[in-house]
Amino acid sequence: MIRLTIPSIEEDDLNAARDVLESGFLVQGTRVAEFENSIASYVGVKHVIAVSNCTAALHLALLALDVRPGDLVLVTTYSWVATANVIELCGAQPVFVDIQPDTFNMDPERLVATLSRLMATTETARRVKAILPVHTFGQMADMTAITRIAEQYNIPVIEDAACALGSKWEERQAGSWGVMGCFSFHPRKAITTGEGGAITTNDYQLARKLRALRNHGLDPEAPAPEFIMPGFNYRMTEFQAAFGTSQMQKLDRIITARRRLAHQYDILLEDDPVLVPAVPSQSFHVYQSYVTLLPREAASRRAEIIRQLKEQGIETNIGTWHMPLTTYFRSRYGCRAGDFPVSEDIFLRALTLPLYESLTTENQHTVIEHVQKVWS
């Protein structure tokens, strides 16, 4: 079976985790701090708060901005459901913004239109608390445009950079543009800690609040235990962090390999009606997933295509979710087919191909041969 993904795990990663397990010091110690420091220097931010997963990271980021019941958060339509779920979990309401058809990222023009509509009325303007773009599949959203719009209205931006560690827009790292950035270390990401996440920020007060929120509300700086707010246990373990620090040393190597493999797929699909990912000139794409677009006439057969490819030993998948039409958001807000046409179209046509560091050229030829045979 050519798998969709295989994490790059090596002996030194396993040894790093084993050493910690043998030490018996398993939670919230020096290894977590070390992992945080390695991410901070890589991304180029002052503070990193490691947490149990990216869903926790996004949840805490919204809470740190005091997002409350009744508030509004502008969010992309096309993402893993966690991105919109966390808004609901704060009691707030997602205001969906459709995506660009080529990059699958939040469309800045639609963001302007939605935001200017909300800001035109005092009742809605006071409820808008954040903008939450996603760097979809490892390619950054147009952060030049999004931050410009956000600054115009003085609304903070949280980057959902779950898939985008190492990704850049205009040479600047994902997680260093917004007031906070949220990363995932789930096994489908370039580097993993099993489950795991992190929040990046340059804001000391936010960092302090995030550290308290992840750890039962404990003041991270008080000399004796002092509980200053109700908090969660969203901590990362020491052995995950040691594993993560070891993985961080391979990040650039893994990204280089993924980019090379993506380029090879681009060439193999050059004259094919199956569309390859578009990469704007400002973007350094890290290809957390290599997501192609089937021709429209093949979209209705996508589930069958995925099933047939699996039978032939090739694991593929859909891209991600058109969140407004998932059962919960459809029933809660009455979202309907046609409300966000671009995302809806991409959701039906996207097909993710296998991509991992050890994928061979021969594997890639096999994948493309079968994809071409099956879809046509």
Ligand SMILES: Cc1ncc(COP(=O)(O)O)c(C=O)c1O
């Ligand atoms: C865009 C996006 N945001 C958030 C998440 C949630 O990450 P986690 O699984 O670490 O909670 C994911 C997971 O894949 C994701 O793709």
